[in-house]
Amino acid sequence: MISLDESTLIAYVDGELDIETIRMVEHKLSEDANATKYVEHLREIAALSRIAFNDTLHEAVPQALKDAVLKAAALNNADAANVVAFAPRRTQSDWGRALPMAAAAACLLLGLGGGYQYSKASTGDALKLASLTMQQDQSAMDLALNQALEVKMSGDTQTWANPDSHRSAAFTPVKTYQDKSGAFCREYRKDVSTNNQAETSFGLACRDDKGTWKTRYLILDNSNSQNF
């Protein structure tokens, strides 16, 4: 049915192939509608799998479990040092409550799985192509940001890159809290690099009930941008 074997396509969807092989696979895919359809199906499942268990990730860790772990650590330390240790209590500041994750599937779906994108345009208006690439990058970065805000713990970074346009970005959620209406909001840091020109900004985004993170404000950090 498909000329590309399944393990290659799965590795392709997982972003486990090198650039050369990716280009080869994409070339073959362009001539094979069945394989392309299969890849889309795999991508869809991969994207949904990535977030299928996120209810657990976002709900509060049961206090009993946390206590048990801290107690085990304290006992172990006491044994080691032969002194009485106090288990430090830490409050988890990351995610408070379970979120209705199902709604988040749609917007995340597109941001996952692929890794790279390529403009399929052959020749022609270079300016138009550049502008299209820029728009595509912008959409892809929006999706990567949404993914970062949805699944990354504070302090963890979500990266994105398009080797063709020499553009890359890193999104790091910094802080999480709930606004007055109970919606989750996260402060984040965004580092975008285009042709080695770096730009850092800080934003605040809040999650709507559809699972989309809307940026409420974004501040460009001029101290870090390189304008020579």
Added chain:
Amino acid sequence: MDARTQQELVAILPRLRRFALGLTRNGASADDLVQAACEKAIARIDQWEVGTRLDSWMFRIIQTTHIDQIRSQKRRDGHLELVEGQTENSFDGERAAEASLTLDAVRRAIYTLPDDQRAVVMLVSVEGLSYKEASEALEIPMGTLTSRLVRARTALARILEEQTGDTDIIKTNNVSPLERGSIQ
């Protein structure tokens, strides 16, 4: 265990619970499993190489603890066969046909996979570990990892096939053609 490692362990508990849920398919068992694995890890913290990833090490301990638990459960139940290669299929096709491709359907499909394949899917597809990281975490050769992953993914693709016959999920969620085009 030093304070920093302890803090890191507590910080990764949500991800450990998620992995354990994938293995046990049951929230209460998942928390028991995480607790047992954490206690084990703390008791032998000197075996953890400082500088390597604590999460990968914990995933491994959770996985081996889970296998031990299944084995002793099976002994209690009088079954002595190993979990490896078990291919029970409890997927409810009728129920699935009603649902569109939802997260619930994906979860249930993952739950039908044999234990060894499910562990791989949980690490690669859910946790987002690279093949290399996952093979190191599970202490299995790369070839074993990829073959389990391919078997699991093709099984999932088959199970979820009817439900993704068309790409409704993309169309109905106000995504512009441009955005859609950008991942292709």
